[in-house]
Amino acid sequence: PMPIITSPTDAIIKITKTTICGTDLHIVKGDVPTVTDGRILGHEGVGIIDQAGGNVSNFSVGDHVLISCISSCGKCINCKKGMYSHCENGGGWVLGNLIDGTQAEYVRVPFADNSLYPIPAGADEEALVMLSDILPTGFECGVLNGQVKPGDTVAIIGGGPIGLAALLTAQFYSPSDIIMVDVDDNRLEVSRRFGATQFINNSDGKAVEQIMALTGNRGVDVAIEAIGIPVSFDICQAIVAAGGHIANIGVHGKPVQLNLDKLWSRNITITTRLVDTVTTPMLLNAVMSGKVQLRQLITHHFALKDVMQAYDTFGNAMKERALKVIISND
Numbered sequence: 552p553m554p555i556i557t558s559p560t561d562a563i564i565k566i567t568k569t570t571i572c573g574t575d576l577h578i579v580k581g582d583v584p585t586v587t588d589g590r591i592l593g594h595e596g597v598g599i600i601d602q603a604g605g606n607v608s609n610f611s612v613g614d615h616v617l618i619s620c621i622s623s624c625g626k627c628i629n630c631k632k633g634m635y636s637h638c639e640n641g642g643g644w645v646l647g648n649l650i651d652g653t654q655a656e657y658v659r660v661p662f663a664d665n666s667l668y669p670i671p672a673g674a675d676e677e678a679l680v681m682l683s684d685i686l687p688t689g690f691e692c693g694v695l696n697g698q699v700k701p702g703d704t705v706a707i708i709g710g711g712p713i714g715l716a717a718l719l720t721a722q723f724y725s726p727s728d729i730i731m732v733d734v735d736d737n738r739l740e741v742s743r744r745f746g747a748t749q750f751i752n753n754s755d756g757k758a759v760e761q762i763m764a765l766t767g768n769r770g771v772d773v774a775i776e777a778i779g780i781p782v783s784f785d786i787c788q789a790i791v792a793a794g795g796h797i798a799n800i801g802v803h804g805k806p807v808q809l810n811l812d813k814l815w816s817r818n819i820t821i822t823t824r825l826v827d828t829v830t831t832p833m834l835l836n837a838v839m840s841g842k843v844q845l846r847q848l849i850t851h852h853f854a855l856k857d858v859m860q861a862y863d864t865f866g867n868a869m870k871e872r873a874l875k876v877i878i879s880n881d
């Protein structure tokens with residue numbers, strides 16, 4: 552159905568490009584109980600403002616906009632702290648979760664003034680779809696929380712789109728080594744093109760030994776968990792150097808064991824975060840200046856009417872060699 556404005560701070564966006572996130576696959580599997588049957592999925596995309604509520608002042612009908620995966624009122628106590636993901640007025644991750652999302656012809660975006668970003672003239676619209684979620688997620692949850700510094704050794708566990716987004720944005724800080732761990736040689740090869748310096752295929756389960764050997768048994772300064780399963784968190788716990796940081800990005804469906812008997816004296820930090828998208832304007836500048844090349848994340852294109860085929864391709868990412876799929880509503 553055509554969405555309608557339900558609050559004067561809403562806008563209705565005609566979607567031009569959207570995509571599928573790994574989180575959507577978790578939803579389809581039934582891992583995200585907040586999503587009820589019949590929900591339109593999708594929390595990423597760009598489009599054109601079709602209607603704007605009476606209190607929307609930053610945007611007008613016809614504006615070309617980037618939709619953030621996080622909606623935020625900008626006024627509540629958590630938004631005032633820059634923690635948009637925990638907006639107390641009905642924002643946070645609601646698109647394609649608690650309300651209908653972006654994998655459609657039109658979407659209603661609440662709190663439009665604070666949840667949309669103007670797309671500069673001449674921007675690569677498809678590349679900007681990567682700014683709705685994956686680039687700020689890799690950067691905020693992985694790189695900023697992991698406190699990546701010049702000269703650091705960084706390990707990224709998981710070479711999917713989120714791990715690759717962390718890889719791209721970690722390089723803002725000139726770490727000396729970035730070790731990518733995955734079980735798919737194609738993704739490791741992609742990570743080489745994206746700037747990783749060491750590659751470990753963990754199909755044999757020997758990633759920890761290999762990373763310790765590579766680092767002279769010291770471990771890594773920053774271990775970024777970009778999958779969301781116990782085995783990848785365990786690798787992070789085993790490889791973090793004294794004084795290092797474990798930055799979790801992955802969406803975990805099961806508990807993990809925390810090895811405090813080994814870690815209590817190691818001066819480490821462990822961080823968790825839902826992306827707040829507070830860095831989106833900065834990342835947009837970095838993309839517009841050419842410092843980050845996002846188009847290389849796009850491997851497949853589909854029309855919106857073929858969205859089920861897009862799900863099949865993205866759901867078989869290893870076989871299909873898929874990173875991000877662009878879905879166009881032309």
Ligand code: ZN
Binds near residue numbers: 573620685
């Ligand atoms: Zn997502």
Ligand code: ZN
Binds near residue numbers: 627629
């Ligand atoms: Zn808020």
